[in-house]
Amino acid sequence: MQGTVPVNRAQRRANRNTNAQRVGWLGQLRVGQKLSLTAFAFAIPLTVLVSTLLVQQQSDISFTQRELNGLQQFAPLRDINANLAGFVTTALRGDQAGAQKAAASVDRAIDQLEAQVSPEYRERVQALRRDWKTLPDSIGTQPDLAILQTYAQLLNTYQRDLSEDLLTQSGLMLDPVAESFHTMEATLRILPRLSTGMSLAALTTEAGRREPGDDSAYLNVLRDLNVSLQEALASYNASVDRIVRADPDGAKGMSEAAQKLSDAVTPALADLGGAIEAGNLNGVDLQGIQNGALLQVGAAFNTGSETLARQLQTRVDDTQRARLLSLIAIIAALIVAFTLLIRLSRAIVKPLGELTRASRAVSGGDLNVVVPVQTRDELGYMAHTFNNATSQLRSNEEKNAAERDEAAKLQNNIGSFLDVTMDIAGGDLTRRGVVTDDVLGNVVDSINLMVDELGQVLGEVQKASVSVTDASRDMLSTTDQIVQGADTTTQETRRVAEQVRAVTDGFREMAEAAQQSAESARQALEASQQGREAVLGTLDGMQNIRREVQGVARRIKTLGERSLEIQEIVDTISRLSSQTNLLALNASIEAAGAGAAGSRFAIVADEVRKLADSSAQATARIASLIRTVQLEITEVVTSVEDNTREVEQGYRVAAVAGERIEQLGKLAAESAQFAERINAATTEQVRSVEQVSEAVQQIGQVAENSNESVEQGRAAARRLQHLAQNLLQSLSRFKIPS
Secondary structure, three states, X not given: OOOHHHHHHHHHHHHXXXXXXXXXXXXXXXXXXXXXXXXXXXXXXXXXXXXXXXXXXXHHHHHHHHHHHHHHOHHHHHHHHXXXXXXXXXXXXXXXXXXXXXXXXXXXXXXXXXXXXXXXXXXXXXXXXXXXXXXXHHOOOOOHHHHHXXXXXXHHHHHHHHHHHHHHHHOHHXXXXXXXXXXXXXXXXXXXXXXXXXXXXXXXXXXXHHOOOOOHHHHHHHHXXXXXXXXXXXXXXXXXXXXXXXXXXXXXXXXXHHHHHHHHHHHHHHHHHHHHHHOOHHHOOHHHHHHHHHHHHHHHHHHHHHHHHHHHHHHHHHHHHHHHHHXXXXXXXXXXXXXXXXXXXXXXXXXXXXXXHHHHHHHOXXXXXXXXXXXXXXXXXXXXXXXXXXXXXXXXXXXXHHHHHHHHHHHHHHHHHHHHHHHHHOOEOOOOOOOOOOHHHHHHHHHHHHHHHHXXXXXXXXXXXXXXXXXXXXXXXXXXXXXXXXXXXXXXXXXXXHHHHHHXXXXXXXXXXXXXXXXXXXXXXXXXXXXXXXXXXXXXHHHHHHHHHHHHHHHHHHHHHHHHHHHHHHHHHHHHHHHHHHHHHHHHHHHHHOHHHHHHHHHHHHHHHHHHHHHHHHHHHHHHHHHHHHHHHHHHHHHHHHHHHHHHHHHHHHHHHHHHHHHHXXXXXXXXXXXXXXXXXXXXXXXXXXXXXXXXHHHHHHHXXXXXXXXXXXXXXXXXXXXXXXXXXXXXXXXXXX
């Protein structure tokens, strides 16, 4: 187990390298770096938003500051209007000094305006300067009404248009705040119209009074001016009302100025309207217009300009204050956010660092690491889970140690059992494995039972082979006796044949020599007695041959039954070999399931399987040999049965020969008494002796045939004994328990 630790560490390092190759650049960053990157990712849009807000605020400040700058440009325009009106008034009255002084004031106001406007409007101012120079030239050369029309045209062409352009260029025309927009509308657009209109009305009335004659032309001009002045006054009052509704406190000055303006302009417009209706300009109060209405218009303009400047400056101040507060709030929020981020990072990185150090210690093999649980969030749950995991790993390590001890015991048991199985594979069937309490115990018990059954079967096979050997040995001794009897029978039959030939010669000599009939009869009697004894001996030999052949047949049948029993035993051994092979296969499967601990037991199972295969091959060879022996035994049984029948036939022939010899004895006994019938008797005896000779020859042939059959049975018995000895030799390698 110790040798596998470097391999596991190398494998873990390889897995880490593989994982490092698989993850992207984000996976290679630490948690603190990821949190910093997250904060940076959130800081970018926040910075963009803050920058946009600051830029927008700065844009508002710049826009409002541009409005203030544009408001300052209307002071020269007002001076131009006032000085133009003074120039025309003094010039029409014939006051040259006043006219020059007013003209100089107009030039200074134009210079001041040219210095303040942007370069794109300087040409307009220069054109105003050029056209304005034509007005003094018309004094004294044109009637007063034409001069007033030039004056009105100059105001409409340059002053009003230039005023609108300046309002647009400065942004006052596009002011987004309703209060300041209406203040601008009332002060910079309506009041200049009201001022120029009142000045034209006063100048037109004064010019009409100075010029006697028809006043219709002046009245028409005044009628138009009256309408425009009433509209301008109404528009001014409406704008002031809007300003008051928008800002009641800040619009008090404009409200008072508007009230005073209305109080001064309304009577003047009423007088002007009455004079127009009456067709008489003498009813117009010029002092009321010049000293009352125009002064109130100027006062309202000053109040409106101050109010507008104050509103714009207040907006600039508020915007700057809001920008400062926004910066302070943003900086404070960033400080709080970064402080919280640092604390959160520490709260996350510190437990993660402890978990990392603990995991490294666990990967190094130290399972006694405990991570302190200081929070109730996911990290605390992770630390609690890590502690539980390390505790489980410790318990698993203890279990693994116990399993290693059990595996060592199992390995020792397997080693011991391997020795036993090697002895069993060597043929010692007296060895038995020790049955333990582990998984090997069932296998050892099964193999012990198999070895017991195999020992019993092999013991029975040895007994059967010994019995076959003994039977074959008895069969060989019996066949030896049969051979000896057959040889004796052959010799006796030959001797009887010779005697029969001798008797035949004697009978022939008896026929030739009658005188020797008595002697021949005595000799014939003796010969017949000897022949009778020989035939009786032959009958006894044939009887013995008959009994021996029957005994051989019975033993051969018994041997066939024994071979059938051996076949059954061989079948039993074959079944046991198949079961042993199946058991070895199951043991191999169990050993494979046991892993490294069952590798040696797999070798044992393989040896048992090889032993089962060897047993199956041996039983197959034994079965083949037994089938061969059974076939040969069947042939021997058939041959013995045939020989038995031939012996029976020979016995019957010998019996017939015995009867004939007995008759011959009787004839020989009577030959002495019946010598006269010697010829007939001799002839009869010759025929009888010839029959006896044929019978003796048949007996000899039967004996020879029996000898051959016995030789075949003897060869079969020898082969059977050889097979039994081979079987015993094959079984001798097994040590069978007693």
